[in-house]
Amino acid sequence: MTTATAPTNVVPTREWVRTWAPYLVLVGGVIVLQWSFGSGGVFPARGDSVLESPIDDAGAWLRSNRLSHPVFTSFFTPISSFVSAVISGIGNLLLWLPWFVVVAIAFLIPARVRMWRAGTVAAGALLYTGLIGLWDETMRTLALMSAAVLLAVVIGLPLGMWAALRPRVELAMRPVLDAMQTIPAFVYFLPLFMVFGIGNVPAAVATVIYSLPPVVRLTTLGIKRVSPQAVEASKMYGATTPQTLFKVQLPMAVPTIITGLSQTIMMALGIVVLATLVGAEGLGSPVLQSLNQRRTGRGIAAGLAIVAVAMVLDRVWRSFAVRDPSQRVTRRAGLLTIAGLLGGVVIGRALGSVEFPTVWDWSLFDPIDDAVVWARDNLRWLTRPFSDFIVVRLYLPARDFLTETLAWPVVVFVAGWGCWRVKGPALATFTVGAMLTIGLIGMWELSIDTLVQVIIATILAVIVAVPLGIWVGRNRRMEAVVGPMLDALQTIPSLVYIIPAVILFTVGVVPGIIATVLYAMVPGVRITALGIREVPEESVEASRTFGATPRQTLLGVRIPLAAPTIMAGVNQVIMLALAMVIISGLVGGGALGFETVRALKRSLFGWGFEVGLALVLIAMILDRFTEAVAQRMQPPSATA
Amino acid sequence: MWKVFGPRTDAAIELSLAGNSRAFVLDATGCTIGVKDVSLGVHPGETFVVMGLSGSGKSTLVRCIARLTELTRGQILLDGLDLTAMDERALREVRRKKLSMVFQHFGLFPHRKVIDNAAYGLEVQGVNKTLRHQRAMEVLEVVGLEGYENHYPQQLSGGMQQRVGLARALTVDPEVLFFDEPFSALDPLIRRDMQDELIRLQRAMQRTIVFITHDFAEAIKLGDRIAIMKDGEFDQVGTAAELISAPATEYVKEFTKDIPKVKVLTASAVMRRGGDVDGSRCVSFDDSVETLLPLLLEDPQPLTVLDAGHKPIGSIDRAVVSELLRSDR
Numbered sequence: 001m002t003t004a005t006a007p008t009n010v011v012p013t014r015e016w017v018r019t020w021a022p023y024l025v026l027v028g029g030v031i032v033l034q035w036s037f038g039s040g041g042v043f044p045a046r047g048d049s050v051l052e053s054p055i056d057d058a059g060a061w062l063r064s065n066r067l068s069h070p071v072f073t074s075f076f077t078p079i080s081s082f083v084s085a086v087i088s089g090i091g092n093l094l095l096w097l098p099w100f101v102v103v104a105i106a107f108l109i110p111a112r113v114r115m116w117r118a119g120t121v122a123a124g125a126l127l128y129t130g131l132i133g134l135w136d137e138t139m140r141t142l143a144l145m146s147a148a149v150l151l152a153v154v155i156g157l158p159l160g161m162w163a164a165l166r167p168r169v170e171l172a173m174r175p176v177l178d179a180m181q182t183i184p185a186f187v188y189f190l191p192l193f194m195v196f197g198i199g200n201v202p203a204a205v206a207t208v209i210y211s212l213p214p215v216v217r218l219t220t221l222g223i224k225r226v227s228p229q230a231v232e233a234s235k236m237y238g239a240t241t242p243q244t245l246f247k248v249q250l251p252m253a254v255p256t257i258i259t260g261l262s263q264t265i266m267m268a269l270g271i272v273v274l275a276t277l278v279g280a281e282g283l284g285s286p287v288l289q290s291l292n293q294r295r296t297g298r299g300i301a302a303g304l305a306i307v308a309v310a311m312v313l314d315r316v317w318r319s320f321a322v323r324d325p326s327q328r329v330t331r332r333a334g335l336l337t338i339a340g341l342l343g344g345v346v347i348g349r350a351l352g353s354v355e356f357p358t359v360w361d362w363s364l365f366d367p368i369d370d371a372v373v374w375a376r377d378n379l380r381w382l383t384r385p386f387s388d389f390i391v392v393r394l395y396l397p398a399r400d401f402l403t404e405t406l407a408w409p410v411v412v413f414v415a416g417w418g419c420w421r422v423k424g425p426a427l428a429t430f431t432v433g434a435m436l437t438i439g440l441i442g443m444w445e446l447s448i449d450t451l452v453q454v455i456i457a458t459i460l461a462v463i464v465a466v467p468l469g470i471w472v473g474r475n476r477r478m479e480a481v482v483g484p485m486l487d488a489l490q491t492i493p494s495l496v497y498i499i500p501a502v503i504l505f506t507v508g509v510v511p512g513i514i515a516t517v518l519y520a521m522v523p524g525v526r527i528t529a530l531g532i533r534e535v536p537e538e539s540v541e542a543s544r545t546f547g548a549t550p551r552q553t554l555l556g557v558r559i560p561l562a563a564p565t566i567m568a569g570v571n572q573v574i575m576l577a578l579a580m581v582i583i584s585g586l587v588g589g590g591a592l593g594f595e596t597v598r599a600l601k602r603s604l605f606g607w608g609f610e611v612g613l614a615l616v617l618i619a620m621i622l623d624r625f626t627e628a629v630a631q632r633m634q635p636p637s638a639t640a
Numbered sequence: 641m642w643k644v645f646g647p648r649t650d651a652a653i654e655l656s657l658a659g660n661s662r663a664f665v666l667d668a669t670g671c672t673i674g675v676k677d678v679s680l681g682v683h684p685g686e687t688f689v690v691m692g693l694s695g696s697g698k699s700t701l702v703r704c705i706a707r708l709t710e711l712t713r714g715q716i717l718l719d720g721l722d723l724t725a726m727d728e729r730a731l732r733e734v735r736r737k738k739l740s741m742v743f744q745h746f747g748l749f750p751h752r753k754v755i756d757n758a759a760y761g762l763e764v765q766g767v768n769k770t771l772r773h774q775r776a777m778e779v780l781e782v783v784g785l786e787g788y789e790n791h792y793p794q795q796l797s798g799g800m801q802q803r804v805g806l807a808r809a810l811t812v813d814p815e816v817l818f819f820d821e822p823f824s825a826l827d828p829l830i831r832r833d834m835q836d837e838l839i840r841l842q843r844a845m846q847r848t849i850v851f852i853t854h855d856f857a858e859a860i861k862l863g864d865r866i867a868i869m870k871d872g873e874f875d876q877v878g879t880a881a882e883l884i885s886a887p888a889t890e891y892v893k894e895f896t897k898d899i900p901k902v903k904v905l906t907a908s909a910v911m912r913r914g915g916d917v918d919g920s921r922c923v924s925f926d927d928s929v930e931t932l933l934p935l936l937l938e939d940p941q942p943l944t945v946l947d948a949g950h951k952p953i954g955s956i957d958r959a960v961v962s963e964l965l966r967s968d969r
Contacts, residue, residue, distance in 0.1 A: 229747030232708055237761035237812065238736030247764070251751040 022421060029413050037407035056606035062194050080201045083147065087200045091143035091281075098348025099130055101341055102139075106312050108337060110319040118315040125308035134286060134305045141282030141309050144200055144275070145268050148207035149313065152264055156212050157257070160219025161245065170220060177213040182619045184579045185210045185271050186596050187612040193278050194605055203275030210271060211264040218260025222253025261317050266490075269310045273495045274583070277600055283309070287495055291586070296500045297368030303496035307488075372503050379504070387510045390456070395509055399452045403445055411448075412436065415621075423628035430624070434617040443614035449591035450581055451618060453509065457516035457577045462570055465521045469528025469569070470559070479529065490522045494580050502587050512584025512593075520576040524569045531565025532558055567630035574622050582615065592618075641678055641714025643697075643704050643872075646671025649712045662871050674700035675711075676872035684815075685846040689863030691853055691895075697872040698852045699820055705850060706741055706818050707731060718816065736765050740809035744821040746801050748793040748808075755780065755789035757804050761812035772811075779807045783837070799830035806838075810845075819851040823858065835861055856895040860884075860904055868892050881909035901964050902929040910964060911945045911954035922946050925953065929964060936961055 094102055107123035110116075129138040163170035188209055192202035226249045234244040276284030283306045290299035376383075402411060412435045420428035438447050472478045497519050501511035535558050543553045559566075585593020592611050599608025644652045652671035655664070662673050674697045682688040692698040703709040705716055707723055716723040723734065740761070748757050755776050756763070762772035780789055783803045793801050802822060809817055823831045835858060842849065853859050859866045860880035867877040868891070876888035884904055887893040908925035922944045923932055932943060942957035 227745070227747065229743045229745050230749055233741065233743060233747035233749075233808075234760070234764070236706060236708065236735060236739065236741040236818075237764055237808075238732045238734075239760075239764040240732065243764050247760075248749055252749070254751075 022417075026414070026417050029417070030410050033409045033413055034407055037409050053606060056604075058194075058605070076195055080196050083151070083201050083204050084199065086150075087143050087147045087204060089143075090146055091140050094139040094143060095136065097345060099135060101344045101348060103127055103130075104341060104344065106316065108341075109316045112334065112337075113319050115315070115319050118319060122312045122315040125311045129305040129308050132301050132305065134283065134302060137281070137283045137286060137302075138305055138309060141272055141284075141306065142312065144204055144280060144282055145207070145265070145272070145309060145313060148204045148211065148268055149261065149264055149317075151204070151208045152211045152215050152268075153261065155208070156215030156260075157219055159212075160216040160257075161223060161250070163216065164220045164223035164249070165241075165245070173216070177216060178623075179616070179620070180209060181213045182575065182623045183616050184582050184619060186274060186579070186582050186593075187615050189274070189278050190596070190600055190605065190608040190612055193600065193603075198279035200280050202278045203271065203280035206275065206278075207268045207271045211267045214260045214263040214267065215257070218256050218263070219253065222256030222260075223249045225256065226252045258318060258320065262314050265310055265313045265317070269306060270493060270579075272306050272309075273493045277597070287493065291495060291499050291502070294499070294503050295369050296372040296503060297366055299496050299499040300368060300492075303492050306493050372500050376504050383504050387505050387508075390510050390513060391508070394456050395452060395513075398456070399449055402448045402452065408439060408444060412439075419625060419628070422625065422632060427624055427628060431621050434621055438614045438617055441610045441613065443592070443610055446592050446595060446611070447614045447618060450578075450593065450615075453513060453516075453581045453584075453591065454574065454577045454618075454622070457513045457520060457581065458570070458574050460513070461517045461521040461524055461573050461577065464517070465524030465569070465573065466528050466566060468521075469525040469566070470532055470554070472525060473529035473532030473562075474554075474558075482525070486522050486526055489518070494519050494583055495586070497580075498584060498587055508587075509590065511587055512581060515584060516577050516580040519580050520573045523572040523576065527569030527572065528562070528566045531562030531569070534565065535561045564630050564633040567626065567633050571623065571626035571630060574626055575619065578615075578619055578622060641675060641704060641716070642673075642712045643675040643700050643709065644671050644673050644712045653713060673697075673872050675704060678869075678872070678874055680867065680874070680877065682816075682848055682850060684848050686864045687842060687849040687851060687862055689851045689853060689859040689866045690869055691856055691859040691863075691866055692869030693854055696869045698854075698869045700872075701869070702818050702820050702850055702852050706739060736761070736812065738815045739818070740812055740814035740816070741818040741820065742802070742805045742809050742822040744824055746793070746805045746825075748801060748804055750792065750794055752792075753789065754785060754791050754793065754796070754804050754807075757793060758789075758807040758811050760808055765812075776807070776811050779811045782810070782841070783807045797830075798826050799834060802826065802834060803837075806841075810841075814847065816848045816850070819849065821852050821854065824854065831858075838862065856899065860899065868895065881905050885909055900930075901967065902933065902961070905929050905964070907932065907943075907945045907956060908947075908953065910960055911956050912960065913954045920944075922952070923956075929956075929961060932956060933961065 097105075103123045103126050106126050107119040109119070110122060111119035126138070129135060159173070163173050185206060188206040189202060192205050196202040196205065223245075230248055230252065231244060234248045239247065272280075272282060273284040273287045276282070276288050283302055286302035287299055287306070290296070290302060412432055415435060416428045416432040419431045438444060468482075472482050494515070497515035498511060501514040501518075505511040505514060539557055539561060540553060543557045548556065581591070582593035582596060585591060585595070585597055592615055595611045596608065596615070598604065599611060642653055646652060646666075646669060648669045648671055652665050652669045652673060655668055656662075656673055656676060660668075662676075666672055676697070678701060680688070690698045690701060700709060704711050705723075707716065707726075711724055714724070718734065718738065721734070723731065726734065749760065752760070755773055758776035758780055759767075759772040762775060767775075777786075777789060780786055783806050785800065785803050785807060788796065788800065793804055796804065802825075805822065823834050826834060839862065851859075851862055853862075860883075863880065865877060865879055866883055868875040868883065870891055876883060876892050878886075881904065883892060884896045884899060884901055887896050905928065906925060907923050907927045907929065910929055921935065921939070921941065923935070923946070925945055925947050935943060936956075936958050940958055942955045944952050945954045945956060947953045
């Protein structure tokens, strides 16, 4: 870096140079680039067709060869038919059983280890779905998710074990898992759709891909966390490596692995609605329908049914983590119960009472629709200016500034500069490379559009979430109230948020941003609260003994110490915001999200691929950048 | 044997052999010397205690002997078999049949009942359930855990957990037992109980024991022979009496200073050899000096010390004892 251009008559000391040189480089670079590239700032999309046409060809080829080519007949088709058979097998079985037997089973699996409350919750959740008339869809979704979770476990457990035993494997796997988790689920659909066609299979495979990382990660973590002495003890008694693994490490890792499964289920849940877009059966379609018909109540009702499915799966899985045999009910009680269930099946089938009797129906939720419509009609004075403010004052100026006022090299340069400052040359190189790629494949404008929406939503979410999180973190009573609300908000499928937003703000960028703020806020609040609560009590007390006011303690001790954690929360906010902004493409958010959906619906493979690539790159840049910022905020740790 | 941690072990050993300190070697090569040219032999049935402070290399030493850590240089021989040369499979066989270990933090398996913890060694050998449970029950009774076999380890107190660790080690009927600071994590009173328990067991079973501790009092209580370890080397190896009556270095002396000699030293260690043998009042060679005090207070006449074959080998009078008591102060 040269500082020769520094216009100054003071002799610059080394200190001075070191402090100010980077900023001079920034300002100088911006001026030079902006001046030389001027305002005709359209990114020359030289590589536009490099990707698009071959992939379109590949797509066409796939479509015409799906039934005949050996790659399909001997590889993909067997996988596809196997997965499909598992899903429809489970689904058909669940629908063949009389409904009350299914509810009873949901109760009994947790109850057999005396988890009465969990059993009640699981059974209640299923009853709810029946009562609102979504029994069939629920069973289909249950089948899809069970199959996906099962597959994730079957694949993830051995991978996790492998990574735990071989550090090099873990090292190699980590970036892949990272990528799998950062890439918005939406992006998976297109290639899977190309290979597996429409239906349950691409949905299940996407769910598996998306939910695999937590299983692998927590299996590895669980095994590595087993006390080394226990492992050595096992070795010392002459156990072979597999003996140690299966008798000591794996059983001791079970609680952690189950946590991984719970997370897996939560992740899988988010995909159910989206899966409808590639033709999966189940609860996704009522949600999408309600969106199309603008019926908030029904959307919420169906969304809650999805949450119910997640609760059932979660409670049932968790009951397998209970290992204390004394908790188990007696064998006789078990046999009697099974006999009872079989009797129930016979009677139910004989009487023909298999289907859930419709007790309530959707109309139960009509008041919610009415309320939202009322709000739309009567709160215009509030929503209109708000909406205008976001579009006219924030969104449009920001987008135009980045795409029109500034020449694209300036944007790339500033981003690279920021990454260099925060982390170093590696991240800067990656970011610049990724941005150039985005530009070259012709995604520059759409990406900036998406990015602006993500940034606006993130800023708004952080403005709300961080103070709220600080408040919650310092106030136990608040936590008791807000905690469960946050849990609920986080489990509701993201699309459900959009419905009321669309009704209140009509189609466009704003409802997407509003829904994104609401959805992405949740982890921000939760992690901020966690960070504040985790500040060591001694530090707070030390501050107090020096006579600091509560305000001084908060600003001088609590917030700085919690800052890295809060930043991790911001990272999550951004990732969720990105995922949600894509989804809001469905309601007129435009940009990359809309293009993804369009590509999916029209089978524009090459185009969809480029859009997907741009999304992946954006996700990776945002993730790495915020992570680096969080790292910088970490107080220097003691060196070993 | 040698154990060096780091990238350039050969260079580190050369430097160390040339007489450089551990700190110098670490600076020069980036290697930490854990065990520095230690040689030892443990007799069958003997309790050999390695005593040292943290960082002295004592844990590394026992882990090397058990091959939980690989030696950098040297050999471990067990009944003439070279453990260091064994492949994974042969080593496993030896561990199954001949070795056992008790760990500082117990190293129990929290997901297994007490009885399944105790039976673990037999389980990995493929012994059937009835047989191994039967054997485990016997051992649990010996260590005083009958009635707790169906508990889980975390339901027991620390002392009882270490009894489980002990039972697990004994179930496989090992020839050699390693104890890596087994009682350090326990309360003083429980620790004393466990020490007494181990002495009782060892009297009955006569195993070869290598016992690691940082507690000098524990070392002299349990050890037939004691090695004082410092900076990866043995400062002195000997019986408790030898260490106390003739500490080889200042470092060893530091430890022995606070130990009341009359309690630890035996008659044979302090007696005048030969000399006038009266023969009217006799004591055994392994009586502690403390027990002789009342006798000498009653009557100033010297006591005759007899060896294991009841032959007189020396005598003790008031002068000897008062010398000893003075040095204790």
